[in-house]
Amino acid sequence: MVRLPGASADPLGGWRPMALSYLRPLPQNQNFTAQRLRAINRGQTDESVTAQARLAGTFRAHRLRDIVSPAWFESAYYQNYLDRGIHDSLTVALPVNAMTESYYGFLRMRPLDPFTETQRQIAAYALRGLPVFHRHILLAHGVGVAAKPFSPVERKAVAHLLTDKSEKDIAAALGVTATTAHTYIRDVLDKLGVKGRAGLAALWLGQPPDNKPRSL
Structure with a gap:
């Protein structure tokens, strides 16, 4: 619903x-x-x-x-x-x-x-306990908290951002250049309204970003 x-x-x-x-x-x-x-x-x-x-x-x-x-x-x-x-x-x-x-x-x-x-x-x-699981599914797609849903490659970028991989490693995992990977990462963080990986992790743990979340 x-x-x-x-x-x-x-x-x-x-x-x-x-x-x-x-x-x-x-x-x-x-x-x-x-x-x-x-x-x-x-x-x-x-x-x-x-x-x-x-x-x-x-x-x-x-x-x-x-x-x-x-x-x-x-x-x-x-x-x-x-x-x-x-x-x-x-x-x-x-x-x-x-x-x-x-x-x-x-x-x-x-x-x-x-x-x-x-x-x-x-x-x-x-x-x-399932609401947390469902919330993570929505977050992974950028639904409900992002300015717009994530593209398929942005969903992959989110999964890598929640690990300890460097941007260089993320670029290799996505099969793109470091510059392109940085663009994907920047766009993901902008859509979620967070400033960096710490803000992304806090959002995943149920803490809202400092700025007002954006909705569809």
């Missing part, structure tokens, strides 16, 4: 799903996902979707019945779940930064066997 700017009047506060994938896709997943994304982008939401938006910014793990009213289970939206053989879901939401969240969803296909509170607690415990 990504938060779009300038959406104060939006029922979802600007939050929109950007990508959705299934570990084990169901036959109707592709059509259901496409329809759901189109409806959300048109501002057509339901109780379960708006509940997620209200809770944005906090690490959370919940079952369907934790965030919706009993009446929701009589709605057409829940019928879409049943039509695909889904009777319950368990979602763990991971805030990555102020503009991005990651979600892990587990589907229960067995009727009359909803997720238990113990299972919710286990999922929360198991996934609590």
Whole structure:
């Protein structure tokens, strides 16, 4: 989920799903996902979707019945779940930064066997450390903190900058001249708003740069 700017009047506060994938896709997943994304982008939401938006910014793990009213289970939206053989879901939401969240969803296909509170607690415990991992993935691509996303060669330069390699060694690893490597490094640091490798390391450790971070 990504938060779009300038959406104060939006029922979802600007939050929109950007990508959705299934570990084990169901036959109707592709059509259901496409329809759901189109409806959300048109501002057509339901109780379960708006509940997620209200809770944005906090690490959370919940079952369907934790965030919706009993009446929701009589709605057409829940019928879409049943039509695909889904009777319950368990979602763990991971805030990555102020503009991005990651979600892990587990589907229960067995009727009359909803997720238990113990299972919710286990999922929360198991996934609590993942926001740091997701943040590093975004940082490696320059998403969320950089003036613009990194190019493929800049992503490689970032990986080398986080080692003890000299600029000469980085140039050799990238297969470019020292001057070109220096340009890549300078552009990476400028995009991130840091002044050197120490600032880059601090950013990777979760400390913001001295100057105001730039966003997309």
